[in-house]
Amino acid sequence: MVLESIQADDTIPLPNNWTATSLTNAPSPRGVHTAVWSGSEMIIWGGYNGNPLDTGGRYNPSTNTWTATSTTNAPSGRLWHTAVWTDNEMIVWGGNAFSPGDVNTGGRYNPSTDTWMPTSIANAPDARENHTAVWTGSEMIVFGGGYGVTLNTGGRYDPGTDTWVATRTTNGPAGRTQHTAVWTGTEMIVWGGQLDSVFATNTGGRYVPATDAWTATSTMNADATKSHTAVWTGSEMIVWGGYNINGVLNTGGRYNPAADTWTAVSTSNAPDPRLSHTAVWTGVEMIVWGGDFGFGNFLNTGGRYNPKTDSWMATSLVNVPSERDSHTAVWTGREMIVWGGGAYSDSNTGGRYNPVTDSWIATCTETQPRLGHTAVWTGDEMIVWGGYSSGYDVNTGARYDPSTNSWLETTTTDAPEGRVAHAAVWTGSEMIVWGGFNFMGSGFFNTGGRYNPTTDQWAVTATTNAPSPRAFSAAIWTGSEMIVWGL
Secondary structure: OOOOOOOOOOOOOOOEEEEEOOOOOOOOOEEOOEEEEOOOOEEEEOOEOOOEEOOEEEEEOOOOEEEEOOOOOOOOOEEOOEEEEOOOOEEEEOOEOOOOOEEOOEEEEEOOOOEEEEOOOOOOOOOEOOOEEEEOOOOEEEEOOEEOEEOOOEEEEEOOOOEEEEOOOOOOOOOOEOOEEEEOOOOEEEEOOEOOOOOOOOOEEEEEOOOOEEEEOOOOOOOOOEOOEEEEOOOOEEEEOOEEOOEEOOOEEEEEOOOOEEEEOOOOOOOOOOEOOEEEEOOOOEEEEOOEOOOOOEOOOEEEEEOOOOEEEEOOOOOOOOOOEOOEEEEOOOOEEEEOOEOOOEEOOEEEEEEOOOOOOOOOOOOOOOEOOEEEEOOOOEEEEOOEEOOEEOOOEEEEEOOOOEEEEOOOOOOOOOOEOOEEEEOOOOEEEEOOEEOOOOEEEOOEEEEEOOOOEEEEOOOOOOOOOEOOOEEEEOOOOEEEEOO
């Protein structure tokens, strides 16, 4: 994901502290989702927690609160997609939806109205995942990506006219995936990644949409890498980390497009080597955080890099969030907010890092950790139910009251059999759970239950004419019916 730079006075000291993001109403745990900063909120969407997700949430750091994004008319659940912020909308596009696989669909989300509008598929680029996208101020430009075969194609999407124009391939970079892209104000710079025949490359290209023309980036003093990060400082692109045939890296480079030259980033006091980390530009510094250095070695460390002094300073470990990769990060103008991702399981936790006081604050957690569960919001409480915990599929749940920051267990009397990857909706008075599967031998379900939090009671859902047993299906509440679909 590419984040726009926010200019700041580099004489002003940046705070150096962490504050945990609230879990109240937070989206379900996930990784490989996207995040954008709207100017007042971080909007996260999509990703994966056992199945592709079409849900998301808006986080307001000033109030430390979450608001769910609507799923009405939202794009199909997906991962490895892209998202950009246009000044009034978030545009998500592409990715892998599992069925039918890679897609060339997308959607525009307006947080002021909590509504979605699909992006046109007329003349849209071919379906793809692991591509890049930048916002130019008037268009979204996507490039590269793919699955199996990498793509050197792309497209420019104008939300004002809901139209696509293909990007020229003449003199363009070779097809690639796991690359990065930044917008300079006049050009999109794509760099690095993996080619069909090359594990990691040090090549790239500069694309000018005004002329629909490409210029190659210099390779002199540039090291090959993929799964790295890139930020735009206002005059340079800084790439850092990732890996190549020599292993995981803690090296990087600064590319100046005006001179078409590379300058190495200092490794003195640099963070440990890593990939699948995040990076933001504060206006003064690049902050990198999290990721892993291979073989399941996840990190919750990071560093702040000042290009003017070519020097690093470590980010604090006091109250830092748990180790993770495949998370997201945004810069608010004052803080870096990281959220989601995971290490040995997906997470819905996060933290706010203010580059001056350097501390973390823990949030209230449920009494029973679980994976693959569901959560609904009643208007007063969040109800979580089911999932996998301590080696078993559970039929337990809990109700979280944000006004008291406390949990109350739900009854198991007449509750459905324990399960994961089921669906859940809130009707206005009841939570309905349905479908899913059980690791312990029961297989897939076409059964469910209705839970009334007012009476703390369960009622069985009918099986007459019910869909075939399934998991990872989507479900919505229409106002009078629950509709389930897919898988």
